[in-house]
Amino acid sequence: MTIKVTKLHSHFAARVEGIDIATGVSDDDxxxxxxxxxxxxxxxxxxxxxxxxxxxxFSRRYGPLEMMAPHLANDSNPQHISRMHNEEPDGSLxxxxxxxxxxxxxxxxxxxxxxxxxxxxxxxxLHARILPPExxxxxxxxxxxxxxxxxxxxxxxxxxxxxxxxxxxxxRMVGGKLNDWQKKNLPPVRQAIIRSNPVNGRxxxxxxGHAGEIEGMSKEDGAALLKELMGHxxxxxxxxxxxWNDGDLTIWxxxxxxxxxxxxxxxxxxxxxxxxxxxxxxxxx
Ligand code: OGA
Ligand code: MN
Numbered sequence: 001m002t003i004k005v006t007k008l009h010s011h012f013a014a015r016v017e018g019i020d021i022a023t024g025v026s027d028d029d030x031x032x033x034x035x036x037x038x039x040x041x042x043x044x045x046x047x048x049x050x051x052x053x054x055x056x057x058f059s060r061r062y063g064p065l066e067m068m069a070p071h072l073a074n075d076s077n078p079q080h081i082s083r084m085h086n087e088e089p090d091g092s093l094x095x096x097x098x099x100x101x102x103x104x105x106x107x108x109x110x111x112x113x114x115x116x117x118x119x120x121x122x123x124x125x126l127h128a129r130i131l132p133p134e135x136x137x138x139x140x141x142x143x144x145x146x147x148x149x150x151x152x153x154x155x156x157x158x159x160x161x162x163x164x165x166x167x168x169x170x171x172r173m174v175g176g177k178l179n180d181w182q183k184k185n186l187p188p189v190r191q192a193i194i195r196s197n198p199v200n201g202r203x204x205x206x207x208x209g210h211a212g213e214i215e216g217m218s219k220e221d222g223a224a225l226l227k228e229l230m231g232h233x234x235x236x237x238x239x240x241x242x243x244w245n246d247g248d249l250t251i252w253x254x255x256x257x258x259x260x261x262x263x264x265x266x267x268x269x270x271x272x273x274x275x276x277x278x279x280x281x282x283x284x285x
Contacts, residue, residue: 135264
């Protein structure tokens with residue numbers, strides 16, 4: 001098979017056709033896909049027929065999978081699948097004001113997956129299983145274009161800066177606290193603010209909802225600068241909104257984009273997507 005790459009946004013994101021994971025992806029096609037991933041940061045593979053096993057197997061070609069932390073909305077088994085969903089075991093809808101939905105609403109804050117871990121994720125793969133007829137898009141913001149657009153003074157200032165990322169930051173934003181497991185296992189971590197892609201050298205402005213402070217700055221000044229950077233990153237020019245189709249598998253580079261889920265009417269519609277998360281290969285700072 002030969003793959004066809006169609007750009008989805010002027011700065012990043014591409015749809016890749018000609019890949020059918022269910023029937024097998026040759027090494028050549030996989031390498032072409034991997035090259036497209038390094039270049040475009042967000043890849044949409046339409047019409048993929050996947051169950052959890054197949055999704056995990058394909059994801060592992062990118063590297064080892066992260067384990068999902070135990071939490072109240074994570075009822076998946078095995079532990080390498082993270083379910084974004086509003087479905088009770090009996091098939092009915094989980095009400096939007098249920099604690100499990102409030103827990104998951106943190107996905108609607110701009111973030112990059114696992115930046116609260118000492119080694120943050122390389123990429124995530126999210127597969128659409130059941131979609132609402134409207135709403136529930138996933139938005140992506142290009143951290144490379146955002147970096148490129150900074151003035152030179154800010155680039156120089158940020159060059160060696162380290163941000164402190166903590167899972168507690170995004171929990172707090174949705175009015176939640178850490179459970180005992182999270183308290184013990186997810187202490188704040190240091191992450192470089194500027195990350196270079198190892199293949200093409202492109203620099204990315206690495207921050208997101210988990211980032212709360214900047215080393216060497218006062219709490220207030222660091223938080224204010226992070227807020228300013230988030231406003232810069234998430235302006236329309238740098239954002240691609242993905243409107244899901246049945247069977248889409250979206251692969252995004254957690255080193256180079258932020259993402260967030262968008263609301264939908266959870267009193268009427270189901271939304272179920274399954275995520276695998278590929279681990280990164282080392283600390284950023
Ligand atoms: C995720 C996530 C957003 C969404 O799966 O990591 O943040 O649109 N999802 O469901
Ligand atoms: Mn996420």
